Amino acid sequence: MTQPTGKLTEEKVFKDPVHRYIHVRDKLIWDLIGTSEFQRLRRIRQLGTTYLTFHGAEHSRFNHSLGVYEIVRRIVDDVFRGRAEWNEEERMLVLCAALLHDLGHGPFSHSFEKVFHLDHEDFTRAIILGDTEVNKVLSKVGKDFPKNVAEVIAKTYPNKQVVSLISSQIDADRMDYLQRDAYYTGVSYGHFDMERILRVMRPREDQVVIKQSGMHAVEDYIMSRYQMYWQVYFHPVTRSAEVILTKILHRAKQLHQEYYTFKQEPTHFYSIFEDELSLKDYLKLDESVILFYFQAWQEESDPVLSDLCNRFMNRNLFKYVEFHPTNEQMMKLMELTSLFKKAGIDPDYYLVVDSSSDLPYDFYRPGEEEERLPIHLLKTNGDLRELSRESEIVDAISGKRRTDHKLYFPLDLLENMSSKKAVKKKILELLHIHK
Amino acid sequence: MTQPTGKLTEEKVFKDPVHRYIHVRDKLIWDLIGTSEFQRLRRIRQLGTTYLTFHGAEHSRFNHSLGVYEIVRRIVDDVFRGRAEWNEEERMLVLCAALLHDLGHGPFSHSFEKVFHLDHEDFTRAIILGDTEVNKVLSKVGKDFPKNVAEVIAKTYPNKQVVSLISSQIDADRMDYLQRDAYYTGVSYGHFDMERILRVMRPREDQVVIKQSGMHAVEDYIMSRYQMYWQVYFHPVTRSAEVILTKILHRAKQLHQEYYTFKQEPTHFYSIFEDELSLKDYLKLDESVILFYFQAWQEESDPVLSDLCNRFMNRNLFKYVEFHPTNEQMMKLMELTSLFKKAGIDPDYYLVVDSSSDLPYDFYRPGEEEERLPIHLLKTNGDLRELSRESEIVDAISGKRRTDHKLYFPLDLLENMSSKKAVKKKILELLHIHK
Amino acid sequence: MTQPTGKLTEEKVFKDPVHRYIHVRDKLIWDLIGTSEFQRLRRIRQLGTTYLTFHGAEHSRFNHSLGVYEIVRRIVDDVFRGRAEWNEEERMLVLCAALLHDLGHGPFSHSFEKVFHLDHEDFTRAIILGDTEVNKVLSKVGKDFPKNVAEVIAKTYPNKQVVSLISSQIDADRMDYLQRDAYYTGVSYGHFDMERILRVMRPREDQVVIKQSGMHAVEDYIMSRYQMYWQVYFHPVTRSAEVILTKILHRAKQLHQEYYTFKQEPTHFYSIFEDELSLKDYLKLDESVILFYFQAWQEESDPVLSDLCNRFMNRNLFKYVEFHPTNEQMMKLMELTSLFKKAGIDPDYYLVVDSSSDLPYDFYRPGEEEERLPIHLLKTNGDLRELSRESEIVDAISGKRRTDHKLYFPLDLLENMSSKKAVKKKILELLHIHK
């Protein structure tokens, strides 16, 4: 019989547009991919609502998870193998952690986590340690193996070298998603010479470092990241869709709490609305389920829920203006809030300030409290230097936090108001929209 | 006020990974994209179940429809404009037809159409001519405009030159999907020099022809098509997923007809099960709805429905062996059918012959009855010649119909049978599976 | 001290646009690259006169030779290593043969070989076995090593498995040049999934075979080859430049034999004109030397030499018409020959029939006498089948020899004739050029 950690009789390959091929030689990895918890990632998009801005961004977390696994596999099999500071026994552990690092993500993660105070990392841990197919497969390796995998992902595993392959400023996670998201959106950012970066990675006692000769490739990677954040991840249209999504969830929960009678009862949401979400219920939530409800709710009698679902499904999003939280602008916002009420448009749902720094993406900020490990360059004389001290470019963009506030509102609703002309006029003026 | 057929004040662009940018300058096109019927195409995958074989193939028909539009736009705006045989007044008509040609597709079209005897072309026509947002937008151009658009798509429009931009052996539809499907799956086929082909296209009285100098580029396109069909579209693993999908739909319908009590009632399917499908009901069917039910049905008490849904959702597909419908093999099949029954495995759901020629893709076969128009080369002396008479390569692959039969079955179920050892042994022998 | 066949202390890499990186780990390979005979390949273009048609095709044989080496390295290090039928001791031999297989090429090889009856394979052998830097490096491995390398290249080495990596219908040589020539010319042909082909290559007793599952990738490669031959390698403009080049060499030799006094004496050509070419003299001939003379000879008093050199240097090439060597056309050609003489234009230099089958590229023709080994597919049951028996596409294009004759002439010269109007008119008529 084949050992759980044995090799497959024949290597399996997945055709992948980013890495060309994903290679699987270990039976354990193959079995993990076949679990229902991992297959579920096919029904969760990697970039949430971004497909409403960049129509190509329809790729799933399944896609990305295979990619992260493949990058780590190349590092440990092609670059680290045989090096003194690398412990070959950690290989299977880090491969599993790479494959499973996003396992706990739910549908439209960011909004869900914000509205319902969830944390996908808790679910990742729960899936790995709970009564699941994934746990059964991992347990075949050894009693402690699932726990170790969970610790690597949670960054609490003692060997930080292993952790940093998955979670550092230049880990396999980021290298995959930058390239993959660029590929599917079609933007020209997101390219960097990953092959070169892999070749200059070296295991050190407590981390993975980059040989000095690879500095320019790393600069290019940092720039790609910067561009992807501002051009793709923080795109204001995507944020508009997120704002609406968030408000739908809020509204549905509120209606549920007010004993509103839904035409399509939110059965799948009961436990989450009542803070009694079990792992089993969580695993049933995927994006097809969410879209099923949103489609049905377009026909609810509650006008807010119905309108918001309609907007989300048919991409009739909110417009936005720049907003700076100065005293003056805060006064204006209060005035707008009051005018919206007069106009009969609930500002709780239709007048929303969104800040990009709310978004769940960190950027390179050494010196600031940060979970991800900084990048160290290995100089030819053996010294280590933190990257931003060597690279002017990185220094330039690493020191500053850039926030971006926008005020979102339904321009079409305002423009179509036929009564209350004065209120309408005042609102449009305050929003600097002149007809 | 802007005319419905007027120009946008500023050109809109969509970032597209295949064509780099999709350019929209006409308000009519912009408005069509914004309709709920068109946005619905975001929830229908271009390649159905192919994502279970090629994980990158998660792109939607929304994606492809924009692409077809863009190719036609380039032809009429950059190549045909100003040429004697091209009538500029057809421009808007062909652009709309390009954008909307796939509008009537439903979820997992191929299987749905087969099981429920539907035709997406009927629905395309119904959406264009019925009480829909799309119809409202099109009608602004003129009373007959929707009908004309529908006729171009149905290939009944008198001016075949216009028709052939959308439906010929080398139309914008195919040029987009070959490249797009290759891009998202990541295969290395599907590339050809489209820019060159566009440059050598010429409008003729009743068709679009290709200048002789572009023959090699067309050969390359034909080869890409051939490779994509056999490498991607007819991939046996994809067909296995289709087989299961088809059987789920059959089973659900049968249970419904037998008054089985579903835990998750197939509300969205009632009218389709009872052959009373309305356009409104049809438009509510998308792939998130289907996946919602399939997920729920994993917990039905009917073991067949539950097992098949589980297989589909978690990619636990049927295995296959080659099958040739000779007398000898048909006898074997009958024997297998009988053995499956003895083993308590319903052969109606678990022993399936699938032929690739069933699949809804045609290939280049001049001389055979065919709806799509053949490709004519325009020689330097002004003569026209059918492509396969000029090109050895095309001649070689155009004359033959290639069919491919496979027999699908659940190997895991068979292997896990613990009783009836003799039956099991015999079945595995007949399937040439030796343990 | 490092062994001649030892490993470098640190791997060397060359950035390569086709294979991304060329990896050198063996000191022997590094030393061979550093020899003057190998560096000389930088001064010989891979595609001869093709840069006058495709301006990007300026790449050298140095480029290509590194590429062939890299492909073979990947096969033996990543695919064959550890397989039963592969003898690891042949590794260094086949790497050297791959790197050096084109070593004997001279400037504009095809024309030179034709005019002076040379064979670059003789020179390759001579460089490997003669008193050269390359021989010194190879000899460090062992006394017989240079001879073995030469035999692999000459296809006389007993182990045909090794030979076929370099010289078969699907060898590293062809896989590199198709991709490389496509890359530099910018044509969209020439792409195929080499990574897949490498993964399905298997060593067999006397050859290298391809697993059946890779057949479609091989078909794609065969098609690429077909397209590259007719679109790039046999391009009529390139052949026009070759015709002129050939005629320059003929003229210079003739003038030398007639004791003509050159302003720029053809010192480097003396030995070749007099059939006394030594290896040392041959190695001094590269394309910068040839271009040096051609530039200078534009100012020779001999009008033919000066005119032809001017044409070549300034890309003022001959025009062409199709020519079929039928009796009728041969009669026309004779008439044209006589008319050219009347017009005072020497037909020996200015009226040239060129056939593409003269060109030194073979195509896939099983059954015909051929030096390159055919491609065998390895079926799942272990049988071997010749490719064209399995693939309709390959069968279609492999059976036929396609020849293409063109008649080249200087249209500008004819058009500028101001006297002999009647002769001119007749010539242009016979060439079907109507003013």
Added chain:
Amino acid sequence: MTQPTGKLTEEKVFKDPVHRYIHVRDKLIWDLIGTSEFQRLRRIRQLGTTYLTFHGAEHSRFNHSLGVYEIVRRIVDDVFRGRAEWNEEERMLVLCAALLHDLGHGPFSHSFEKVFHLDHEDFTRAIILGDTEVNKVLSKVGKDFPKNVAEVIAKTYPNKQVVSLISSQIDADRMDYLQRDAYYTGVSYGHFDMERILRVMRPREDQVVIKQSGMHAVEDYIMSRYQMYWQVYFHPVTRSAEVILTKILHRAKQLHQEYYTFKQEPTHFYSIFEDELSLKDYLKLDESVILFYFQAWQEESDPVLSDLCNRFMNRNLFKYVEFHPTNEQMMKLMELTSLFKKAGIDPDYYLVVDSSSDLPYDFYRPGEEEERLPIHLLKTNGDLRELSRESEIVDAISGKRRTDHKLYFPLDLLENMSSKKAVKKKILELLHIHK
């Protein structure tokens, strides 16, 4: 008869790997490409000695010149045409200037200009205005046309809008060479979204500006430039080859002045050695001529000339160490100079400090005296802002001049010294080379 500035009866296209196709519709452009002065650019490499570092960099200035023309053509034909501030009458002028802007470059320009105090811009002007084929073609447009073309290239033409298409911080020249040099070397830098940049370019009174919305694409372009400079253009191995080239030219001139008897007399160099270089002589100098001499001079009896030529031809380059021109290091350099003399190795030729700031590439430095015009962003309110005031990234890298000094020397010569052990030991110590 066709007008000199008329349209071709059929558009001509060149296949180009960077821009896919170069389109020529104007007879004037076609005629310019056919001149001997323009064809000569085929024999001058775009990146001088870089091919000795990146073997793919064998592309010529002919290549690049067509690319610059194509970019400008797209700007004026696709983006500017019809805009109020663009004067369509300047179209042909700017197309000619784009095509011809590098016409005066000689072989290995940088070294030649430095050693012989030449300026390629003077020669460009001379070719355009002198007795040349180019001048004849340009003059057909009008008497002043050649002068105007020369002025645009010289940046003295009154309409700075036209000038800045060719010579600004983001001109067609740079956009082409960054992409082209990246393509041929194969490095992963050099990519940016040119299509987007072209679409946001706007003609303004005295310049070309970029719409604010294109800022991130411009940042990406600036970063590409930064990376290409340090990764490719200033590569220390390329500089080593330049150092040797420079020293060969110095040596040959010195020998000539000392009445040394050459085996291969430097006929083509006489006028340049004696500061009597005519345009006619200059045009005969191309890289095949230079390489012809260098090859021959390997056999000169002068050991310095012969050794240096041998090094250049066979890529046996100088090694280098970092050098900082501090007092301490200058003292060391003086000591090394004296030790080299003791060792019998002429320090004038074999001990060379090279600084990258010597190289003829400028970088983005607003505020510093600069010929190229800065980049202005056009804000949505119509204001203009200099780029580095809007972009943190550009600000970060634009303020600093980075210089890089290296000390080059022939390590092999030093290591092979068999006598004077003490001198050798001391030299290697000072160079920090420990055996």
